[in-house]
Amino acid sequence: MTTFPYSDIVLEHFRHPRNVGKIENADGKATEGSPACGDMVSVYIKVDPKTNTISDAKFESYGCASNIATGSIITELAKGKTLDEAKNITWKEASDALGGLPKIKAHCSVLAVEGLRSAIQNYEERHGLVKEKVPTTVEVVRQRLRRVVNPLTGLNVVRTNLVQDIEVEDGVVTVLIDLPEDHQFANTIREEVLEKIETLWDVKEVAVKFTE
Amino acid sequence: MVDKSIYLDNAAATRLDERVLEAMRPYFFDTYAVATSEFGYSQGIQARERLDEARGVLANALGAVPEEFVFTSGSTESSNIALKGVALALLKKKGSHIIVSRIEDFPVLHSAQALERQGFRVTYLDVDGEGFVDLDRLRDSITGNTILVSIQHANQEIGTIQDVEAIGRICREKEVLFHTDATHTFMRVPLDIKKVAVDLVTVSAHTIHGPKGVGGLCIRQGTQIAKWMDGGFQEFNLRAGLENIPGAVGFARAVELVTPEETKRLQQMRDLLIGRMLAEIPHSILNGHRSKRLPQNANITFHYVEGESITLHLDMHGIAVSTGSACFSRSLEASHVILGIGGDHERAHGSIRFTFGRYNSMEDVDTTVQALAEIVQELRKISPLGKDSGKEDLQ
Numbered sequence: 001m002t003t004f005p006y007s008d009i010v011l012e013h014f015r016h017p018r019n020v021g022k023i024e025n026a027d028g029k030a031t032e033g034s035p036a037c038g039d040m041v042s043v044y045i046k047v048d049p050k051t052n053t054i055s056d057a058k059f060e061s062y063g064c065a066s067n068i069a070t071g072s073i074i075t076e077l078a079k080g081k082t083l084d085e086a087k088n089i090t091w092k093e094a095s096d097a098l099g100g101l102p103k104i105k106a107h108c109s110v111l112a113v114e115g116l117r118s119a120i121q122n123y124e125e126r127h128g129l130v131k132e133k134v135p136t137t138v139e140v141v142r143q144r145l146r147r148v149v150n151p152l153t154g155l156n157v158v159r160t161n162l163v164q165d166i167e168v169e170d171g172v173v174t175v176l177i178d179l180p181e182d183h184q185f186a187n188t189i190r191e192e193v194l195e196k197i198e199t200l201w202d203v204k205e206v207a208v209k210f211t212e
Numbered sequence: 213m214v215d216k217s218i219y220l221d222n223a224a225a226t227r228l229d230e231r232v233l234e235a236m237r238p239y240f241f242d243t244y245a246v247a248t249s250e251f252g253y254s255q256g257i258q259a260r261e262r263l264d265e266a267r268g269v270l271a272n273a274l275g276a277v278p279e280e281f282v283f284t285s286g287s288t289e290s291s292n293i294a295l296k297g298v299a300l301a302l303l304k305k306k307g308s309h310i311i312v313s314r315i316e317d318f319p320v321l322h323s324a325q326a327l328e329r330q331g332f333r334v335t336y337l338d339v340d341g342e343g344f345v346d347l348d349r350l351r352d353s354i355t356g357n358t359i360l361v362s363i364q365h366a367n368q369e370i371g372t373i374q375d376v377e378a379i380g381r382i383c384r385e386k387e388v389l390f391h392t393d394a395t396h397t398f399m400r401v402p403l404d405i406k407k408v409a410v411d412l413v414t415v416s417a418h419t420i421h422g423p424k425g426v427g428g429l430c431i432r433q434g435t436q437i438a439k440w441m442d443g444g445f446q447e448f449n450l451r452a453g454l455e456n457i458p459g460a461v462g463f464a465r466a467v468e469l470v471t472p473e474e475t476k477r478l479q480q481m482r483d484l485l486i487g488r489m490l491a492e493i494p495h496s497i498l499n500g501h502r503s504k505r506l507p508q509n510a511n512i513t514f515h516y517v518e519g520e521s522i523t524l525h526l527d528m529h530g531i532a533v534s535t536g537s538a539c540f541s542r543s544l545e546a547s548h549v550i551l552g553i554g555g556d557h558e559r560a561h562g563s564i565r566f567t568f569g570r571y572n573s574m575e576d577v578d579t580t581v582q583a584l585a586e587i588v589q590e591l592r593k594i595s596p597l598g599k600d601s602g603k604e605d606l607q
Contacts, residue, residue, distance in 0.1 A: 006524075014524065020594045035558035035597065038518065038538040038546065042596040060596035064520035064539035068594065108539060151544055182325070188544040 006065060007099030014065040019058045019075035028123030032115040034195070039063035039108045041071050043115035047083065047123055054078050054086055057119075059112065066105035070112035073097050078116055087120050089113065107149040107192065114147060136200045138166045141173055144200070148192045151185050162189070164211060171204035173197050180212035217530040218576045222419070222508060222569030223368060223396060224534060228462075229421040229570065235465035236423065239458035247446075247455050259457050266457075266464035273467050274413055274430045275404035282447045283460050286427035287395040290414035291319035291362075293429050293440045293451065294391040298360045298412070299327050300438035302389075307357035311335045313345050315552040317368045319414075320393055324362070333357070342501040343372030343553050347382060354386045365394040365403060365413075369536060369549040369565055370500030371509030373401060380409030389435060395419055395427075399470040400478075400507055411435045417459070421570055422466030426459035478568045479507035481577050485566055486510050488581045493588055495598065499550060499563055508568040511536075513550070513559045514584075516598035517591040522564055525587040531580055536563040558597070 004011065023029075023044035033040040040063060046056035057078045059071035074094050078086045091113045095101045101109050123129075134140060142158055150160045157163050157177070165176035175193055179186055190208040197206045219227070239262065247263050248256030264278065271281040284290045299310065312324045314336045328334045335353045337345050345363055354361070361383050366373040376392055383390035391412035394403055398415040405413065412435065416427035431437060431450070443452025482505075489496055489512050499511040514522065519535025526533055534540065536547025538561060546560035555563075566580070592598070 014521075015528070017594060031596065035556070035561065038544075038557065038561050040596060060594055062516065062595045062597045063518050064537070065524050067518075068521060104544070105539075107544075182329075184543045188538075 005102045005105075006069075007101075009097075009099040010065065010069045010101065013069035013072040013098065017061075017068050017072040019072065019079075020060070021058050022060065023056060023058050026119075028119040028121075028126070030115050030118030030122050032111040032118060033063070033067075035062065039067045039111055041067060041111045041115045043071070043075070043112065043119040045078065045116075045119045045123060049127075052083050054081055054083065057116070059115065061112075063111070064105070064108050066101050066109040067111060069098055070094055070101070070109035071115070074112045074116050083120050083123070087117055089116065103153060103155075104151050106155075107151060107188075110147060110149060133201055136168055136171075136173070136202050138168050140200070141166050141168060141175070141197060144196045145175070145193065147196055148189065151188060157189065157193075171202055172207070173200075173203055173205070174207045174209065176209045176211065178211050181210040183210070186210060217532065218572070218579060220531065220533045220566045220568065220572065220576070220580065222572075223565065223567035225418050225424060226421045226569045227571055228423060229466065229469055231469060232422055232462045232465045236458040236462040239461050243457070247457060259455075263455055263457050263460050266460040269464035269467055270415070270428055270460075271430070273399065274415070275406040276430050277433070279448065280405075280430055280433055282429045282431060282451050283456065283463075284427045284429055284451060285425055285456070286418065287317075287393065287414045287416040288319040288427075289441075289451075290416070290427050290429040291317075291391070291393055292323050293437070294412040294414060295320065295323040295327065295360065295362060297437040297440045297450075298389055298391070298435075299332060300440070301436040302359040303332075305436070307355075307359050309333045309335070309355060309357040309359065311337060311350065311353050311358060311361045311363075313337045313339055313363050313374075315339055315343060315367055315370075315549045316362065316364055317393060317395070320362050320364065320391075321548075337363075339372075339552055341554050342504075343367050343370050343549070344501070345374055345379070347375070347378055350379065351382050351386070354382070354388055358386070358388045360389045360391060362391040362393070365392045365397040366401060366506045366509075367500065367549060368396055369547060369563075370511045370553065371396075371505035372500045373397065373504045373506065376403065376410060377408050383411075384409040396506055396509070399467060400475050405430060405432060412437075417463040417466055420466045420470055423459050423462040426456060426463045428463070474570060475507050478572075481568045481572060481574060482507060482510050482566075484574060485577045485581065486512070488577070489584070492581060493585050496588075497559075499553065499555070499559075506567075510566045511563060512566075513555070513563045514588045515558070515562055516595045517588055518561050519564060521591055522562075522584070522587055525591075526580075526583060529579075529583045529587075531583060533580075534565045535561075536565070537561040 026044035027047040031042040057075040164178040167174040245255040247260035411432040413430040495515040519537030520539035550560035
């Protein structure tokens with residue numbers, strides 16, 4: 001008997017993903033990830049402006065089984081929720097709804113969760129629901145890095161103390177990771193850190209350094 | 213879930229041939245003694261004789277004499293011995309520069325990187341879009357400080373066969389040693405060290421329906437190489453450790469069982485698969501050279517879809533293949549081979565390797581093409597990529 005790393009629910013959503021496709025004239029949309037990192041997901045939402053609830057959600061995925069299954073479950077979970085409720089759906093909740101995901105696949109599946117949040121943010125920006133732009137500080141960077149998963153543990157790099165130091169100076173962000181440069185996952189972590197920090201509006205340059 | 217499974221990952225490991233197991237059996241239960249010298253006891257002498265016979269078969273397959281063939285635990289160890297053994301032997305005598313291709317398999321690549329961390333200088337030669345090393349660039353990279361060139365016979369992923377004859381001539385002319393990793397070509401693509409100026413050849417039993425954990429390194433007589441695995445005096449005092457006699461016997465038997473007809477049959481399956489995939493699945497491209505490639509290897513990228521999703525769907529159809537996608541690998545990195553031939557990440561993530569073996573049939577090809585056509589079409593429907601490049605015409 002083969003033990004698949006995926007639960008039956010994950011496999012079911014992988015084989016028959018729900019809510020697949022684009023929403024034409026979506027009220028909010030966002031794409032997370034890129035072909036370079038191996039996974040990419042686009043999330044589209046329709047919002048009922050009277051109640052601020054998500055009336056429809058769809059996704060497209062270029063990615064592995066975890067990515068597809070999470071896109072499927074997150075759009076299911078989002079439908080009918082208010083924007084604030086939907087924004088707070090965590091990776092853990094999505095993962096639990098799928099009967100658990102392998103730790104090493106956390107970085108592929110977290111994209112769909114972020115995709116939903118970004119689509120909501122996109123809606124809020126378009127509808128004047130956001131506050132002033134916040135300047136990037138060490139704390140802002142640290143918060144962002146909580147979305148970068150340490151593939152060894154499936155937990156984020158801040159929580160697992162891999163981020164040893166963060167410096168922010170004149171738009172240049174330096175992140176020191178407590179791993180040797182030739183570590184198995186050094187490149188993956190570097191790419192993910194870049195991806196999360198480079199997009200901050202006032203960041204000009206990001207340097208990821210390793211302790212050895 | 214499926215009644216018949218189709219195994220197309222023969223580059224990773226092959227099914228053992230029963231006849232190999234039969235040949236090995238007596239060396240587990242009857243002649244299990246250590247190989248002794250001729251002054252030992254009967255069972256030990258028999259064990260040694262049988263080991264010598266197996267060595268003769270292996271050496272002969274490479275055009276070598278028995279003294280030139282050392283049994284190891286597989287190609288990883290063989291390549292480690294080749295690179296580190298030569299590095300240790302020649303560091304003080306000749307130099308500290310090593311040349312490898314950028315698309316070598318990990319045993320060579322990571323041995324080179326390990327030596328680099330110890331202070332050796334390593335040149336990683338780029339390859340062209342089909343995976344070939346540029347011979348002029350190789351020639352120009354060799355300096356008076358160069359001790360070793362290590363370039364594979366054929367690539368593990370895209371199957372491209374290098375011109376080892378020409379590489380050997382350059383190395384001989386420049387007086388540097390030449391190692392080639394022949395793990396995937398052994399017994400499928402001829403390599404005779406009498407004709408090719410190669411000094412060290414890595415081979416393994418696991419690719420030719422032999423046992424896992426057995427390989428060898430062919431070392432041309434007179435090659436300076438330091439002992440890497442210390443211990444007893446086994447294997448001409450080059451590789452210590454109790455000899456794996458059943459393994460060696462199994463390896464030799466596996467060699468005897470490979471025929472040119474079989475290799476031709478694998479090539480027919482390869483050609484049918486490549487031809488049909490490219491014709492029947494739009495937006496698919498072949499990685500590697502069309503004809504200068506391993507007879508048992510096909511590697512195709514299906515654009516706009518990710519490899520792990522493809523392999524999982526294929527697995528549900530009972531078909532086993534591998535992919536260059538990051539999600540499939542233990543390091544979460546995309547194939548360095550596809551990136552090395554100038555492909556982008558998407559080309560690597562969507563690449564699937566099919567490798568044939570003794571137990572595959574033409575029918576397997578048909579089933580696989582049919583399953584893949586459906587899977588790729590379904591995955592493209594949900595992919596956000598390629599919408600502007602005429603993907604609609606597929607649906």
